[in-house]
Amino acid sequence: MLIPNVYAETLVQNLEGGMDIEITHPGEIVVGREGIISILVKNNGWEEKQDISFEFLVSEIRGLNVEPKNIIIDKLAQGGSYGENINLYITDNANPGIHFLNIKYSQVLVSNNKTPQEPFFYDIAIPITIKADPNVTIYTKTPESIFANAEFPIEVGVISEDIDITDVRIKIISPKDIEFRGETSHTFSKIQKNTPIGITSRIITPTDEVNTEYKIPFEIIVQYTDDVGEQKEDSQTVSVTLRPRTFMELTTDGGIWIGSFFIAPYVSLGTIIGIPAGAIISLLVRRKASPKKRSKKKKV
Structure with missing residues (x-):
């Protein structure tokens, strides 16, 4: 064979x-x-x-x-x-x-x-x-940058290039002010050689706005048992830039920030885009202007 x-x-x-x-x-x-x-x-x-x-x-x-x-x-x-x-x-x-x-x-x-x-x-x-040792490689995919009061995906992939591994546990560890939607710890009974697996979670950023950019570290830890029964651990640290939100931002779930105003993803973006900008401004001006009283006609 x-x-x-x-x-x-x-x-x-x-x-x-x-x-x-x-x-x-x-x-x-x-x-x-x-x-x-x-x-x-x-x-x-x-x-x-x-x-x-x-x-x-x-x-x-x-x-x-x-x-x-x-x-x-x-x-x-x-x-x-x-x-x-x-x-x-x-x-x-x-x-x-x-x-x-x-x-x-x-x-x-x-x-x-x-x-x-x-x-x-x-x-x-x-x-x-x-x-000298088997290769277990960790792949991480994150946005280049994130901003406050929003959600962003983080994807983690693992592949064992040389051996089958068992009792696999993948953990995502973030700073204290970052939360997740979904599980940050995943377990697999077995991952076969050269068979990639992947997990996805969502980063929930703090609601408070930031004034400057700074890096947020995420640590990925993979624990497993190799083909000769030894327990091993591999890790990777990735950094994502947390920055101030600009005037207009599209979120990964289809929502949109315009200044401090958020339009939810279930609102039709096509409807919003279909209205000319001049018309929107005109509507806003009319709302602020006080209505004029109609003059009564005199009876002859």
Whole structure:
């Protein structure tokens, strides 16, 4: 069984005599974890091959174990293929970084399917990145700035790039003068590897207006249990600018502030926009002006 492409990389080699080799291997592997290297050999030439072998030189990388260390294929006829999986394990004393697993390949071409030729040798290098710890990445999306007496969304996403994680808890911690609509703590029994999840809450800003801009910090904390049973915690801090409200502000829920006057989102904005500004001013002026008394007609 080949490793899914999302987790692996494939190295293709086209060798002498129409021999094609595909090696699928983990692009990254975490210390203390296991992986699989899959090898598929195809004889696309018209002559038979024999004594095909792969030798893994694992001693060149500290903390790398491979089983089996040698693969031998006695014979591969024209159009034939052979596949095998190799177990890969990284011990706790491995050095993180990019390493190259070297493979010695050899084959014997059978000329006219009768006469074996001299062995053919070829060196293959597989790049493997060893990571000290699994990556659990936090993504946060907030407005660039916020203002008083309004609501704004805050979105948090989490993705585990290397392992499945369980007992996951995501918390959003804000300053004392900031409230939320919705939950600020979410739990998940399991998050699968490379499967992003997201949560959304709404920031409720203080009702008192501010005169200057200043930063408000929000801390995102993710607690989880990794694939070897260890409890881990990752965090991220993002800052949002709290600023004075301008004369006209649109809110995220469709409302609009005009000065200190708020028009709720359920009022048709199209109705408001449809009235010319001059007409609105004219109406306001007429309201302020006192009504004139009509003169009575004299009877003749």
